[in-house]
Amino acid sequence: MNPKKYFVIIIDDHPLITEAYVTALKYYNRHNESISFSIDTAHDCDSGRQLINRALKSEKHSYIVFLDINLPQSKDGKILSGEDLGLLAKKLLPNPKIIVSTTLNNNYRVHSILKSIDPEGFLIKNDITPLELLHTIQTILKDPPYYSKTVIKLLRNQVVNEFILDHFDRKILYELSIGTRMKDLPSILPLSNTGIEKRKKNLKRMFNVKKLDDRQLLIMAKEKGFL
Amino acid sequence: MAQSCVNPPKKTAIPALLSINDSVAIWISASKNTSFTLGQRKQFLTKAYHFVKAEQMDSLQLRKLTTIALQNLKLGDTTLFKTRTTEALTLATRHNDSFAMGDAHWNYASYYSDKEVYDSAYHHFNSATTYFEKSDYISELAKMQYGMAYIKGRFKDYSGSEVLTFMAIKKFKNIEDYESLFFCYNHLGQLQNDIYEYDKALFYYDKAIENLNKLENNGYLQYAVINNIGDTYLKKGDYPRALQNFNRLLKDEKLKINNKGNYARALDNKAYCKLLMKDTLQVAKQLNEALRIRDSLGNKSGVVINKIHLARYFTYAQDSVRAIAVAKEANRLADEIRNSRDYLESLSILANLDTQNSITYLKRHIGYSDSLQVIERKIQNKFTRIAYETDEYIEETKHLAEQKIWISMLSLVVILILGLLLFIWFQKTRNSLLLFENDQQKANEQVYLITLKQQEKLETERIKERNRISEELHDGVLGKLFGTRMNLGFLEIKGNKNILKQHQQYLDELQTIEKEIRDVSHKLSDNIDSSQISFSSIIKDVLENKSKLGNFKYTLDIDDSIDWHQITQVFKVNLFRIIQEALQNILKHAFAKKVNLIFEIENKNLVVTVKDDGVGFNSNQKYKGIGMKNIQSRINKLNGVLTISSQQFKGTILTIKIPKK
Numbered sequence: 001m002n003p004k005k006y007f008v009i010i011i012d013d014h015p016l017i018t019e020a021y022v023t024a025l026k027y028y029n030r031h032n033e034s035i036s037f038s039i040d041t042a043h044d045c046d047s048g049r050q051l052i053n054r055a056l057k058s059e060k061h062s063y064i065v066f067l068d069i070n071l072p073q074s075k076d077g078k079i080l081s082g083e084d085l086g087l088l089a090k091k092l093l094p095n096p097k098i099i100v101s102t103t104l105n106n107n108y109r110v111h112s113i114l115k116s117i118d119p120e121g122f123l124i125k126n127d128i129t130p131l132e133l134l135h136t137i138q139t140i141l142k143d144p145p146y147y148s149k150t151v152i153k154l155l156r157n158q159v160v161n162e163f164i165l166d167h168f169d170r171k172i173l174y175e176l177s178i179g180t181r182m183k184d185l186p187s188i189l190p191l192s193n194t195g196i197e198k199r200k201k202n203l204k205r206m207f208n209v210k211k212l213d214d215r216q217l218l219i220m221a222k223e224k225g226f227l
Numbered sequence: 228m229a230q231s232c233v234n235p236p237k238k239t240a241i242p243a244l245l246s247i248n249d250s251v252a253i254w255i256s257a258s259k260n261t262s263f264t265l266g267q268r269k270q271f272l273t274k275a276y277h278f279v280k281a282e283q284m285d286s287l288q289l290r291k292l293t294t295i296a297l298q299n300l301k302l303g304d305t306t307l308f309k310t311r312t313t314e315a316l317t318l319a320t321r322h323n324d325s326f327a328m329g330d331a332h333w334n335y336a337s338y339y340s341d342k343e344v345y346d347s348a349y350h351h352f353n354s355a356t357t358y359f360e361k362s363d364y365i366s367e368l369a370k371m372q373y374g375m376a377y378i379k380g381r382f383k384d385y386s387g388s389e390v391l392t393f394m395a396i397k398k399f400k401n402i403e404d405y406e407s408l409f410f411c412y413n414h415l416g417q418l419q420n421d422i423y424e425y426d427k428a429l430f431y432y433d434k435a436i437e438n439l440n441k442l443e444n445n446g447y448l449q450y451a452v453i454n455n456i457g458d459t460y461l462k463k464g465d466y467p468r469a470l471q472n473f474n475r476l477l478k479d480e481k482l483k484i485n486n487k488g489n490y491a492r493a494l495d496n497k498a499y500c501k502l503l504m505k506d507t508l509q510v511a512k513q514l515n516e517a518l519r520i521r522d523s524l525g526n527k528s529g530v531v532i533n534k535i536h537l538a539r540y541f542t543y544a545q546d547s548v549r550a551i552a553v554a555k556e557a558n559r560l561a562d563e564i565r566n567s568r569d570y571l572e573s574l575s576i577l578a579n580l581d582t583q584n585s586i587t588y589l590k591r592h593i594g595y596s597d598s599l600q601v602i603e604r605k606i607q608n609k610f611t612r613i614a615y616e617t618d619e620y621i622e623e624t625k626h627l628a629e630q631k632i633w634i635s636m637l638s639l640v641v642i643l644i645l646g647l648l649l650f651i652w653f654q655k656t657r658n659s660l661l662l663f664e665n666d667q668q669k670a671n672e673q674v675y676l677i678t679l680k681q682q683e684k685l686e687t688e689r690i691k692e693r694n695r696i697s698e699e700l701h702d703g704v705l706g707k708l709f710g711t712r713m714n715l716g717f718l719e720i721k722g723n724k725n726i727l728k729q730h731q732q733y734l735d736e737l738q739t740i741e742k743e744i745r746d747v748s749h750k751l752s753d754n755i756d757s758s759q760i761s762f763s764s765i766i767k768d769v770l771e772n773k774s775k776l777g778n779f780k781y782t783l784d785i786d787d788s789i790d791w792h793q794i795t796q797v798f799k800v801n802l803f804r805i806i807q808e809a810l811q812n813i814l815k816h817a818f819a820k821k822v823n824l825i826f827e828i829e830n831k832n833l834v835v836t837v838k839d840d841g842v843g844f845n846s847n848q849k850y851k852g853i854g855m856k857n858i859q860s861r862i863n864k865l866n867g868v869l870t871i872s873s874q875q876f877k878g879t880i881l882t883i884k885i886p887k888k
Contacts, residue, residue: 013702016710023717070702103705103745125709129734130716140287178752179690197790 003036006141007055010041011048012068012087012101017125018043035141037064045074048085056092063096064140065089068115068130069104080087086131088118097140101125107154107172108227114151120144122151150178161224165203172199173221176214241267251278251291252570265302276311279720289319300341310336319438323675329358329367336374343565346609349378358620366407369398375409375610380418380419384607406448416459425463432456443888450476450489457496465565466504473497491529499536502543510540531561531569538576567599584828606687669858672800697751700744702887708744712737760793762799769807770824777814777822779839785826789833794887801861802885808854808861809837809881815854817841817879833885840878 009024011019012227019179025037040055042048048071067089067171069082079085082100089096097158100113100119114122120140128136139146147155165173171189180188185196200214221227254275258268272295279291283471296311312334319327332355339348344491352374359368376391394412399407412435419428457472476482476493483490496515498510514537521529534557543549554576561570571592578588712734720730743854763785791799806824813819819841862869867885 012706014706014710016707018710018715020710020713023714027717068706072705103682103701103709112815125705126745127740129738130713133713179694 003034005036005038007049007062008037008039008064008065009040009055010066013043015043024130024137027135030139045071045079045085049074049079049088052089052092061094063093065098066094067098067100069100069102083113083116090117097144099123099136099140106135106227108128108170110151110154119203121146134141164227169199169203170226172196173218173226177218177227251275255294255298256276269302269304284318286327287323288323289315289322290330293327293330293334300338325358325362326364328367329355332358345381346606347376349375350613353617357617365398365814366402366404369395369407377414379610380414382603382606384417384610387424393569405438405441407437409448412438413455416455420459420462425459428459429456435835449491450482450486453491454492461496461500466500467498470497473500487520488524488526491517495533495536500539527560528566531557531566535569535572542580547580551577554580571596675800676796697748699750705741705744708737708741732808765803769810773810773814777817779822780824781822781824783824786828788828798865800866805858805883807856807863812854813839813841813861832885833887835883837881843873843875843877843879
């Protein structure tokens, strides 16, 4: 029987990391001969997009995409991060297995990536060891998904919490956390100033924050895993 | 031959001034009572004088004084009269009482016309005129003018006299003083008589009678005017009509008893008239009777005329010796009383009679009439001069008064202008001071805002830098470390168990390092909100600072619902300054141990309360320090209200209410 062939696209801006993934895949392949990998690597958004487009043309059918999130954005400015590449891959490739592997541990971003890409594997780089990486490959091939420990913790936290935060609430919290000014928020969010104020007040009540300044709110949001 | 029967206006006491209760008045009226002896009456007057002097000198007392002086004159005490009048005049001048001054001059005028010193009399009449004119006493003024007219007439200044008389008539008509009008018209008649305008004279006498008829009690005046009319007819040469008039008088039985003067005059004139009609029957007897009566009355001018008539009679009777004798007597007497007209007439009679000495008499006649003319001219000139001097005086007074008005007006204007200038200057200084303060305040705020912005900018930059480092650590270092660790993990290391174990340990170590770096990176990027220097944090900083300086504890309560982002920067700056100032005051004066600062929202107003437990002060105190003034002015700028309640040694509560915009 011909080994099942997977076309693997590894996108990460650090060659060391792509190399590590390649090594891991090869290592896995050595022990599982029923499959074979055809591996391509890219180190930025542009070449990542090229790889995805090329793969589509060659009409190959099984794809694994290793995706970093923090990537230098594409030259035409259309692809801002790995998240966009993930969405592109999901849109263009038939049933790809996407493994997001990132150093991010910002809960908001993790959450939003989970929502948008819904990857088969979600790894926080600090969590994983070579063994775990192998385990990830094994799991997504056999029975996805595989989330690393931090992601699981986050999910658990959110399940336990009663807070119901919609996309905008999360975005407000996120923007505030990265130091965006209140007066600039209306240009980022499709909300009016008063609308944002209202949501903020609501958030404060929800997180039981009395203090006037936003710091406490953000601290609470972080504690509860929304940031 | 005209003879005046009416003298210049004599003064009589003014009854209105003399009330019954007035002891002065009583003494004065007692002095008029002829039932007392002259000595007693003089004593009464002296008493009246002392009473007047004892009183506070006012215009009423001054009038009394002049009345007393006049009464002295009437009692024949000319020295006392002069003393009193001089005193009255001095006092009147001192009190600037122009009526009393006029009155005193009138006194003098009466005195001098009695003494027939007409130039002095004229002078005083003139002065009196000036004062009465000033004080608008029309009746008195007209009387003075009449007096002057009378004197002028006497000195043949007929036109001048006429003018003055008409002036007086006009005034008398206004006040309906018929008696005075009678005198005036009578005087006019006499003037016309003197210039041989007999028809005109008769016309005026008629007018005089007309006015006389309006009086209830016309007394002897009627006799006088009828005498005058007869005189005029006599002069005119209409002897029958003259005779008719004289007879009419003499028919009146009462005349002989009541008015001997006029009776004698009528008798004399009738006899003379008859003589002129060449009817000598009883003429000598009548002339002599008239002469006797006049002599007994002491009427010297009457006697002179009478004697001249007698001389003419004797001439007619060709008894030249007696004629000359009588004429000489008349001449001497006329000279004595200085009646120039009769003197000249007697001289001409003498010249005709005394053929031996006729040249001497003629020479004397010519010489005298010449000198008379010179004297008359001189006196007329004197009158003119007096009038001129008075005019000049009036002019000068007017000029002075005008000058006074001008000076006062000018000074008023100058004062006004100065006041205005001062006011403007004051306002300007105040405005510039305010402007300066305002500018300074604005500048201060600008500086504050700039500092705030600068601080924000700095903070932003700092955060950017931190984020950059954080990102660098996170994305760069961490990624590389991760890659290295992974690759190391997949390296197939050959060696004994120990080495493999060590290898794994190092890998774990690397993972820990990664974690640490990640934590550092997170902490670096953990800049939540610190880029936004919130107002409350600034307030807290200030409070913290001051509390350290003043060694007091503090609480800060800020209402959750205050949305600082919605409040303008200027509002916040002002509020900040107010709080800073208030805290400064507490620091300086209150020596508080605890300070509460509360921000609340109350009916759309922002209410800030600064409470301390310091020494407090008297809140009614008017004086405000610069600090309080600053607070007040800032609050005013924000349309707010400041209330301060303070109790000595219990602390102060400062409440600021500002409408939220």
